[in-house]
Amino acid sequence: SEQERIRNFSIIAHVDHGKSTLADQFIRLCGALSEREMANQVLDSMDIERERGITIKAQSVRLQYRADDGQDYTFHLIDTPGHVDFSYEVSRSLAACEGALLVVDASQGVEAQSVANCYTALEHDLEIIPVLNKIDLPAAEPDRVRREIEEIVGLPAANAILASAKDGRGIREILEQVVQDIPAPRGDPAAPLQALIIDSWFDNYLGTVVLVRVMNGSLRPGQKIRTMAGGKEYLVEKTGVFTPKPVHVSALDTGTVGFVIAGIRSIEGARVGDTLTDASRPAPAPLPGFREVQAQVFTGLYPIDSADYERFREALQKLRLNDAALQFEPETSQALGFGFRCGFLGLLHMEIIQERLEREYQLDLLSTAPTVVYEIETTDGEILHLSNPAELPPTNRIREIREPLIRSNILVPEKYLGPVITLCEERRGRQVNLQFTGGQVMVSYELPLNEVVLDFFDRLKSVSRGYASMDYEFSRFQAGPLVKMDILINGEKLDALSWIVHRDFAERRGRELASRLKDLIPRQMFEVAIQAAIGAKIIARETVKAMRKDVLAKCYGGDITRKRKLLEKQKEGKKRMKQVGRVEIPQEAFLAILQTE
Numbered sequence: 001s002e003q004e005r006i007r008n009f010s011i012i013a014h015v016d017h018g019k020s021t022l023a024d025q026f027i028r029l030c031g032a033l034s035e036r037e038m039a040n041q042v043l044d045s046m047d048i049e050r051e052r053g054i055t056i057k058a059q060s061v062r063l064q065y066r067a068d069d070g071q072d073y074t075f076h077l078i079d080t081p082g083h084v085d086f087s088y089e090v091s092r093s094l095a096a097c098e099g100a101l102l103v104v105d106a107s108q109g110v111e112a113q114s115v116a117n118c119y120t121a122l123e124h125d126l127e128i129i130p131v132l133n134k135i136d137l138p139a140a141e142p143d144r145v146r147r148e149i150e151e152i153v154g155l156p157a158a159n160a161i162l163a164s165a166k167d168g169r170g171i172r173e174i175l176e177q178v179v180q181d182i183p184a185p186r187g188d189p190a191a192p193l194q195a196l197i198i199d200s201w202f203d204n205y206l207g208t209v210v211l212v213r214v215m216n217g218s219l220r221p222g223q224k225i226r227t228m229a230g231g232k233e234y235l236v237e238k239t240g241v242f243t244p245k246p247v248h249v250s251a252l253d254t255g256t257v258g259f260v261i262a263g264i265r266s267i268e269g270a271r272v273g274d275t276l277t278d279a280s281r282p283a284p285a286p287l288p289g290f291r292e293v294q295a296q297v298f299t300g301l302y303p304i305d306s307a308d309y310e311r312f313r314e315a316l317q318k319l320r321l322n323d324a325a326l327q328f329e330p331e332t333s334q335a336l337g338f339g340f341r342c343g344f345l346g347l348l349h350m351e352i353i354q355e356r357l358e359r360e361y362q363l364d365l366l367s368t369a370p371t372v373v374y375e376i377e378t379t380d381g382e383i384l385h386l387s388n389p390a391e392l393p394p395t396n397r398i399r400e401i402r403e404p405l406i407r408s409n410i411l412v413p414e415k416y417l418g419p420v421i422t423l424c425e426e427r428r429g430r431q432v433n434l435q436f437t438g439g440q441v442m443v444s445y446e447l448p449l450n451e452v453v454l455d456f457f458d459r460l461k462s463v464s465r466g467y468a469s470m471d472y473e474f475s476r477f478q479a480g481p482l483v484k485m486d487i488l489i490n491g492e493k494l495d496a497l498s499w500i501v502h503r504d505f506a507e508r509r510g511r512e513l514a515s516r517l518k519d520l521i522p523r524q525m526f527e528v529a530i531q532a533a534i535g536a537k538i539i540a541r542e543t544v545k546a547m548r549k550d551v552l553a554k555c556y557g558g559d560i561t562r563k564r565k566l567l568e569k570q571k572e573g574k575k576r577m578k579q580v581g582r583v584e585i586p587q588e589a590f591l592a593i594l595q596t597e
C-alpha cells in the first residue's frame with residue numbers, strides 16, 4: 001500500500017553542521033524544484049532566520065523519490081530547530097518521525113545539543129542514521145568523529161555515511177538508507193483521527209496554518225475537528241503539503257505530514273503537541289506528551305520614547321500570533337515608566353524577539369537585565385512566582401526564596417576541561433557526572449539558572465576557545481540564601497536594577513556593579529552618587545564627578561542652533577538613554593549586571 005512507501009524523518013544537526021544545505025540537496029535530487037525556483041536554503045522561511053542561520057520554526061517538505069528498487073517513495077522531511085531554547089519543538093518534530101539523520105560536521109565533531117536531540121530521538125524509538133558531513137574539508141577527521149558518535153551518543157557508527165552537502169557526495173546513499181532502514185509509519189487508516197500538531201503559525205492570508213502528522217485515520221476538508229487538550233472545535237477548510245511550495249491535497253492520510261487550514265484565529269487555538277481528532281468520532285485518548293511550554297527567562301522592555309507604548313503593545317501582540325511561547329504583561333517601573341515584562345524560552349529566544357521588535361517594528365527599546373522565575377514562600381504560607389526582583393515582598397514577609405536549577409550537559413575537548421569546571425564551580429554548580437570519550441569530555445552540572453543568564457554562554461565559549469557546547473533543561477526549584485540587592489542613584493532606588501543574588505556573592509558583585517555603573521553613567525552637571533544596598537545596608541559606593549565648567553561651555557556655548565544640531569545628532573546615533581530623576585542613564589547601565597569579572 002501507499003503507507004508502506006512513506007518515510008518520515010528529521011535531520012538532527014548542530015547549528016552550522018550543514019542541515020539546510022543537505023536538505024537543499026535532497027530537494028534537488030528529488031526534483032521537487034527547478035534550479036531556478038530553488039532559493040537558497042528553502043527550509044528557512046524568515047529573513048531574520050536566514051541571517052542568523054538558525055531555524056526557528058519547524059517546516060516540513062514532501063518529496064518523491066525513486067529508489068534503486070524501482071519503487072517510488074514519499075518522504076516527509078521534518079525540519080527541527082537546532083538550538084537549546086527550542087527543545088520542546090524538537091521533541092514534537094521527532095515524535096512525528098520514524099527515523100532521523102544524525103548529521104555531524106566531520107571537521108568539528110559531536111556537539112552537546114545534537115547529543116541531547118539524539119537521546120530524545122532514541123526515547124521516541126527512532127531509527128538513527130549517522131552521517132558525517134563536510135567530508136570534502138581537508139580538516140575532516142572521520143575516524144575521530146565516528147568514535148565520538150559511538151562513545152558519546154552510543155550509536156554504532158562504523159558504517160556512517162561519508163557525505164558532502166557541498167559537492168553532493170553521499171546524498172543518494174543517504175536517501176537509499178532512509179528507504180531501507182527507516183520503517184514505514186504504522187497507524188490504522190480506519191481508526192478515529194489522531195493527528196499530532198508539530199507546528200502552527202499565523203499567516204496574514206491563510207490565518208493559522210497547522211502542521212500535523214496524521215497518526216491514525218485521515219483528515220479532509222469539510223471534516224469537523226477538535227483539539228483534545230485545548231477542547232476547541234473547527235471546520236477543516238483545506239489540507240495540503242509543502243513541496244516546498246504549498247500544494248493543496250484532497251486528504252492527509254495515515255502516516256503523512258501536511259498542513260491544515262481550519263479558520264483558527266490564533267495559534268493559541270492549536271498548540272504544538274496537542275492532538276487533533278474528529279469531533280463526531282473522537283479518538284479515546286490524545287497522543288502522549290502534550291505540555292504547555294513555560295517561559296524561563298524574563299526581562300523588562302521599555303520604549304525609549306513613551307509615545308511608542310501603544311505601538312509596542314501591538315507589535316508584541318502580532319509577534320505572539322506566531323509564537324505561543326512569548327509572554328508579556330504590562331509593567332511599570334518608577335525609573336523607566338511604562339513597559340512590558342516579557343518572558344522567553346531562553347536567551348536566544350529573547351534576543352530574536354528583541355531584534356524583530358527593533359527591525360520589523362522600528363521600536364527603540366530599553367531592556368533590563370534578564371532574570372529567572374523565583375518561587376517565594378511568604379510567612380503566611382503563600383507561594384508566589386516572581387520574575388521581577390522589584391516585586392519581592394519585604395524581607396520580614398519572606399520565609400524562603402527558591403531559585404530554578406537546570407541540569408546541563410557540556411561537551412568539551414579534554415584540554416579545556418579544567419577551566420570549564422572552574423567556571424561551573426564559580427557559578428555555584430554541582431557536578432553530577434563526568435564521562436571521558438574519544439577526545440571530548442561530557443560533564444554534567446546542576447547550575448542555578450540565574451547564574452547562567454548572566455554571561456555563562458559567553459564565558460563558556462571564551463574559556464574553551466569556542467569548543468565547548470552545552471544543552472540544558474529545567475531541573476527543580478531549590479531554596480537558598482538569596483537576597484535582593486538595590487541600586488540607588490543619588491539616594492533614589494533604581495527599581496529596574498534591583499537584583500536577586502546569593503548572599504555569599506552579594507558584596508563582591510555589589511562592588512563590581514557599582515564600579516561598572518560609575519564607568520557607564522556619563523558625567524552630568526552635578527555629582528552622581530551610586531550605591532549598592534541590601535535592605536538598609538549600603539555595601540558599595542561610587543561617585544561620578546560633575547562635569548567641569550569649561551567642557552560645558554564648549555558644548556553648549558550659547559548658540560542655540562548648534563545646540564539643537566548636537567541634540568539631533570545624538571538622536572540619530574540612537575543613543576539609548578533614559579532620564580531617571582535628573583540623571584541620564586544609558587542602556588548599557590541596565591545590562592551591567594550581566595557582566596561578571
Ligand code: GTP
Pocket residue numbers: 013014015016017018019020021022052053054055082133134135136137163164165166167
Ligand atoms: P542552521 O540552519 O544554522 O542550523 O545551520 P545548518 O546546520 O543548516 O548549516 P548550513 O546548511 O547553513 O551550513 C553551514 C555552513 O556550512 C554553510 O556555510 C554551508 O555552505 C557549509 N556547508 C554545508 N555543508 C557543507 C559541506 O559538505 N562541505 C563544506 N565544505 N561546507 C558545507
